[in-house]
Amino acid sequence: MNLRDTLVLSLSTVASYRTRSLLIVLAMALGVAAVVVLTALGDGARRYVVGQFSSLGTNLVIVLPGRAETAGGFPGASLGETPRDLTLEDARLVGQLPQVRRYAPLNVGVAELTSAGRLREVTVLGSTADLLPIRHMKLSQGSFLARGSEKSAQIVLGSVLAREFFPDGRAVGQRVRLGDSRFLVSGVLAPQGESMGFNSDEIVIIPIDYAQELFNTESLFRLLVEARSRTAIEPAKAAITHLLKLRHDGEEDVTVITQDAVLDTFDRILTALTLGVAGIAAISLAVAGILVMNVMLVAVAQRTSEIGLLKAIGAPASDIRRLFFAEALWLSLAGGALGFALGHAGAFVIRLAYPVLPAYPPAWASVAGVATALLTGVVASLLPAARAARLDPVLALSGK
Amino acid sequence: MIRLSAITRVFRMGDQEVRALNGVTLDIASGEYVSIMGPSGSGKSTLLNVIGLLDRPDSGHYELDGSDVTGLSETERARVRREKIGFVFQSFHLVPRLTAAQNIELPLILEGVAPAERSAQVDAALDAFDLRDRAHHRPSELSGGQRQRVAIARATILRPTALLADEPTGNLDHRIGAEVMALLEALHHAGTTLIVVTHDRELGARAHRHIAMRDGEIVGDET
Ligand SMILES: Nc1ncnc2c1ncn2[C@@H]1O[C@H](COP(=O)(O)OP(=O)(O)OP(=O)(O)O)[C@@H](O)[C@H]1O
């Protein structure tokens, strides 16, 4: 009996036991779909977190004044010593390091914004022109802080503030008052929404010099540095630490963190979670495999006299074994395909319901799900197929 | 040419032994028409199963068409069954899912015959057994006589040298039974060795050689 006939004959058998076949295919399909959907969820969560982090900037190195205590303290709050200020001059020298592409000093505070009779307390970011590319911000109107004009009184408004203060949409070129100083609106940020719990639609950005004057400080809140490449992140971190230690009389009184370290941790945790979830879903496939085995054993018992007949007309044991084997293959193939489709449909529905979650099933999970279905089905058929092939023809013919 | 010498087949049921065949020695020449008769339990079916290589004797020798088939492996026995033996059973043993034509086609599929040639041979068989208009019916939609005709068509599609029929008319009424016997006899006339096990004296008498069995032994052999 050749392969093609074996496949055709077993397919017609599978098709003629409709209810039985449907049941197995469904059980298999649910298992595969579970693997696909759950990994889509897990991987979607991972992508979401990674995406949130990268929206902060790529190849980012962040310098904070103060030493991060390993024993639970937080930066800038170490007891016993006052950390040295992180100054604009520090920032300028960091910017000259070869591993650094660009940098943006940052001061943050709160001030009253007034214009045309409206008044509101807003979060103020003081920085320079390079904040825009480093933080991947976009403008909807006008221009950002002009390069090299730190001394001119410009202000960039968050999109919500621009709409509140200038409902007619013409914010650029208008004058506003922030604290006691007057500023000229140079641009409006494009709406970005919440990112890492920080709403950039309700902030204003002014040149760093004005911010330091406004908040009466010499020390930077943060220094954002963009390394030249992903591989330059660690060298940049080392160089910055070294430079600032030299400038601060040999004291390591700043903390340099790289986003990658945090990101990697999240990435690892969520990948492990996805794998775990996929493993649990795969157990349902094993259950489907047991179902296949059980149903096939029943089928062998039901078709005993047919097996006897096949032997009587000259089918060798290997043909009988292959026939049952092929039946299992068809069933698990159909189950795998249906599960694949169901899983992807499920992931699509999840993406519709939660647009922020990129719940795309990873390719490895789809492949692994279908492959596991095939493997389970085929393994589960080994015993029934061997039992059928071993039947004594005389006894089988008499239905015993 | 079938040559059995001192064939014994013993069944063990718990601590009881049943000698279904007890030292059977028998020669059947090619093209003979033989009936086997005897009381129930005398070993007729067992003898037929041994001749058809479905069952293995516990001792003795079996020579088929000049070669010793006593010690053949299971796979080799399957091949000999396919090529040289055709079985016809009392209960037809058709595959219920398959149509008449597909049932007849089964041995060709097992033999690995190409599809085009298969359908030509099946068509010829459908014509020869007057089943043309029943080709696409399933066994449940066929009468007993039609079912047995499908079974005979299937048994002979690979042109076996011996046709073994175990009570082929047992499930059929008298008239249909006689028709089926006539079909088998026509195949005998075309040169096939025909061995029929039957309880029906009248049908048994139509054979050219009559073998009587009792308690696993041949007690009569008349021509
Ligand atoms: N698989 C088996 N296990 C145990 N005993 C068996 C088996 N097959 C046959 N026998 C016994 O062997 C003996 C011969 O059986 P066999 O079927 O050959 O008889 P038979 O002549 O065909 O009878 P019948 O006319 O009823 O078909 C009987 O006693 C039967 O009970």
Ligand SMILES: [Mg+2]
């Ligand atoms: Mg019998």
